[in-house]
Amino acid sequence: GAVVSQHPSWVICKSGTSVKIECRSLDFQATTMFWYRQFPKQSLMLMATSNEGSKATYEQGVEKDKFLINHASLTLSTLTVTSAHPEDSSFYICSAKKGPGYTFGSGTRLTVV
Amino acid sequence: TQLLEQSPQFLSIQEGENLTVYCNSSSVFSSLQWYRQEPGEGPVLLVTVVTGGEVKKLKRLTFQFGDARKDSSLHITAAQPGDTGLYLCAGETGGFKTIFGAGTRLFVKA
Numbered sequence: 192g193a194v195v196s197q198h199p200s201w202v203i204c205k206s207g208t209s210v211k212i213e214c215r216s217l218d219f220q221a222t223t224m225f226w227y228r229q230f231p232k233q234s235l236m237l238m239a240t241s242n243e244g245s246k247a248t249y250e251q252g253v254e255k256d257k258f259l260i261n262h263a264s265l266t267l268s269t270l271t272v273t274s275a276h277p278e279d280s281s282f283y284i285c286s287a288k289k290g291p292g293y294t295f296g297s298g299t300r301l302t303v304v
Numbered sequence: 305t306q307l308l309e310q311s312p313q314f315l316s317i318q319e320g321e322n323l324t325v326y327c328n329s330s331s332v333f334s335s336l337q338w339y340r341q342e343p344g345e346g347p348v349l350l351v352t353v354v355t356g357g358e359v360k361k362l363k364r365l366t367f368q369f370g371d372a373r374k375d376s377s378l379h380i381t382a383a384q385p386g387d388t389g390l391y392l393c394a395g396e397t398g399g400f401k402t403i404f405g406a407g408t409r410l411f412v413k414a
Binding site: 195197232233234235237282284286291292293294295296297298300 | 335337339344345346347348349352354390392394396402404405406407409
C-alpha cells in the first residue's frame, strides 16, 4: 500500500526561528502533495498544494512567505515555517494521492515557545 | 462555496451501542472517502465509495453513498472503545478538488 512518511513527529522551537517539516512518499511517486493544518479538536484545513518542479498553490489566507513549500523531487515535499511565532503552534499533516483517497503522514506537532 | 456538512460533531456513547454519522452536501461528488484519525496521528483511509447507492461493509462499519452522490453515512454496530477517534468524510468533485467535512469526534466508553 501507499505509505507517506512525515518527519519530525514533534518539534519545539523558539519564537523567530524557522522549522522544516518533511513529507516523503515511500513506495510511490507523488507529483502532488498536500499540506494541512489542524487545530485541536478540529478538522483538517488545507494550506497548500505542493507540485513537483513548480510553485505550490496556496489556499486563500495562507501566507506563502510564511509557509514555504518545496517539492524538489517526486518523493519529497517540505514545509518550512519561517520566523515562527506561538500562533503557528499547531498540528501539521501532509498527504499524497494514489488512486482514490489520500494517504496521510503521521503529522507533526509544532510548538513555538 | 462547496460545503460538506458532517453531523453530529461530537458523540459519546456506551460500548455496545450503535451510531450513525452523516455527511451531506449540495454538491455531487465523483467519490467520497471516510477516514478515522486517532490523537496525534494522521487520518487513515477506511473506505472509498464511488457509485450512487453503493453500500460497503468493513467489519462492524457500514458505509453508504447516497443515490445522487451528494451524501453519505457511516453506521457503526456495537461500538467498541477502539472505535474512539475523529471520523472525517471527504468528497472529491469532478474538478479533482477534495472537500473535507468538519469531522465527528466519537468517544466510546467501556
